Amino acid sequence: MKIIKLLSKTGTFAENKDVAREIRIENITPILEKNEEITLDFEGVDSATQSFIHALISELIRSFGNEIVENIYFKNCNKNVQNIINIVVEYMQAAT
C-alpha cells in the first residue's frame, strides 16, 4: 500500500489548502484511480484546518463515491485531526 507522509509537505499545522490540493492531485488521486489503497500518515502533524482536510479529500469522495473512504487509511492522527477528518467525511457523504 502506498503511504504518503504529510509532515514534510504541510508542517506541524496543516492549513495551506493549496498544498492539500496539490497532494490530492499529484499523490492521492493517481493511486485511487488504480483502485489501490492509500495511507495518509499524519505523524508529527499537530493540527489541521477543516479547509485543509476538505481540499485534501472532499473531491475524492465526490468523484469516486462514498465507498472510496474504504480505500483511504488515516494514520497517526491525534484526536483533533481525527475529529476534523470525521467532520469532512461525514458532511461530504451527507452532501453526495
Add this chain to the structure above:
Amino acid sequence: MKIHIPNSAFLGNIDPFLRNFDTSNPEMLEITANKQWISIHPMVIAMIAALGLSLEFEKIKCETMEARSKHYLKRMGLFDFLKIDSGIEIIEHESAGRFIPLQQITNSEKLTEFITDVVPLLHLEPKHAEPIRYILSELMRNVFEHAESKIGVIMCAQYYKKSNTIRIGIVDRGVGIQKTISALHKAKTDLEAIKLALTPGITGTTKRIGGTDYNAGAGLFFIKSIATVNKDFFVIYSGKGMYKLLKASSEKGIRLHSDPFKDKYSSGENFPYWQGTTVGIDINLDSTEEFSLLLNHIRQTYSKAVKEQRKVYYKAKFI
C-alpha cells in the same frame, strides 16, 4: 473619510465607533483621536491601517496625538502603516507574549510563514494556541480566496492580562461579502450576505452542497462556533452590514446553530459603508474549551445542517 479614535472601542461597544466613521470624500483620510486616553480593539487599529494603506500618504491627515496612551498606537505600528511621523518616541520592548503588531500579508505562502513564525511568539499553551492559529489561518485564507483585496489582509492582536483574553482584528479592503455571496445566492443586503456566509455549507464559489474541491463554505461557521463555545465576542462587518455574536450566559449549556440569527447576537444594516470585510474576535483563555471537545460540537451541528439543506427543494412558481 474621517475616522475618530475614541476613548474606548472594543467589540462590546464597537457600534458607536463604526457609526461615526465618515465615508464622504474617499480620496482623503482625516484621523482624530480622544485627547485623554485611547483604549481600542486591534480590529480598530487594523481598520485604520487598512484605510491608510489604500491612500497615498499625502492624502492622510492625522492630528497630533495627545492621549497618554498614544504610545500604544506607535508600538502597534500604526503610524508606520500610515507613513506618518507621529513624533512619538518609544523604547521598543519585546512584543513576545503580549501582542502581534500590525501585519500586512499578501499571499498564501506569507500566511503560512506568519502562522509558523509569529503565532508561537504569543507564548500560548497548546490548548490556547490551537484555536487561535486556526482562526487566523481560516480568516486570512478567506481573504486571499474571495476578497480580491489589493492590500491583502491586515491583522494585529493583543493579549490583555487582566481579562486573560486575546483580541484579534483582521481586515481587508476587497469586494466585500455581498459581492462574493451574490454571485450564486440571493442576498439583497450586506447583512443577508453575512448571514449566508456564516451558514455552514454556503459558499460564494458554488451552489452545490458540500462545496467545491477547494471550498466547503464552512470556515466562518467554524470561527463563529469557536467563539460561541468559548462564549466570546465575534464581529463581522462588511459593506453596510454588521453582525455581532454576543457573549452567551455562562450558566447556559452550549448550543451551536447553523442559522446565525438563532444565536445571541446583534446586527445592523445601515452602518457606514466599509469597502471589504472587517472581523474582530476575542478569545478568553480562561474559558477556552479543549479544541477536541469543541470539534465534537461542530461535528454534530455541521452534518445535521448539510442534511437539512438537502431537504430544501425548489418550489413551482405559479404566476
